[in-house]
Amino acid sequence: MAEAEERYRRDVSRTYRGEGIVVLWEPKLCIHITNCIRHLPQVFNAGVRPWIDASAASAEEIAAAVESCPTGALSYERTDGAPGEQAGETTTVEPRTNGPLFLRGRIEVRDPSGRVLRTATRVALCRCGYSGNKPYCDLSHRAIDFKA
Template sequence: MKSRIYRFESEDIVVSWDYVRCIHVEACIRALPAVFDRYRKPWIDPTLASADDVAAACEACPTGALHYVRLDGGATEQTPDRNTITVSEDGPLFIRGDLAISSEDGTAILKDTRAALCRCGQSRNKPLCDGSHREVEFTAEGALAQAALERGDGDTPEKGPLTIRVSDPGPLIIRGSAELAGEGGNACCHVRVGALCCCGKSKNKPFCDGSHAASGGTDG
């Protein structure tokens, strides 16, 4: 997995930005435009707001491209009480929680509280999204179809780790308790074990239906 990290400091906080993981959702800009300004160099200036506000804006980043270290003894980012998987329209899977992503042989890839996972099959930084869905004009609903809702077990999500194993070729294998929801709070369900499509071809998105086998791999 690729990364290119830049750091921006004030007396109270250090912000780290991973250029490779950033897909320009701009949640940080909407949250705190004085600090995050893409037309300015450097585009992040944490001296222009309180450390608490800067930290909150970093945590708004759904891809995990933004993180921070407090120098003032302030609160650090906490692991969410529950794991959530949000299916975005024409885009990636946004995941929050106690995340551990590994390769098929069990090698650790990423441990984080936030990540955006490719589901178009074209990312050059799999399993993470790199924005390629825009280049290839990937289209997929940001809502859960009835067939997907029926895959849930109906229980309330529990606190605990969510492991995601990358199979090649094949889907993302998830294990753990998570709420699966469509973008904008569309109907959701609770899943414990599942195979999520990352080739972009499944007819039962966000779940895998084996279409990657017919296409010869995960790439679209």
């Protein structure tokens, strides 16, 4: 990977390969919203290991389930030539009740010097101030019983 691209690389810890798609999971961004499990339980099942079986549905179905993840912990790469995830025209911010801010759209997370830390279509930003993984939510808001 070229050095210029290195800073955009996600901190992917796990990959799961299926027909026409590779699912990427970044555990430190996962706050267990479980949209993926509700959308496609035959692929996403927290009760078994590995918890993602990317061969259990079509690439299109898996892509749709991944895109339901509001934190960006799940993403995918198509290996069949189909287009990847497209950011919408509008970037939206949606507060979760007593929890993080869910952003969707064309997102660049930058440090105070303006350096781009992450480009994404989905992120969950901490608004309680107690995350150990700022600026992302890590569920600490539950431990402190955050009220928005």
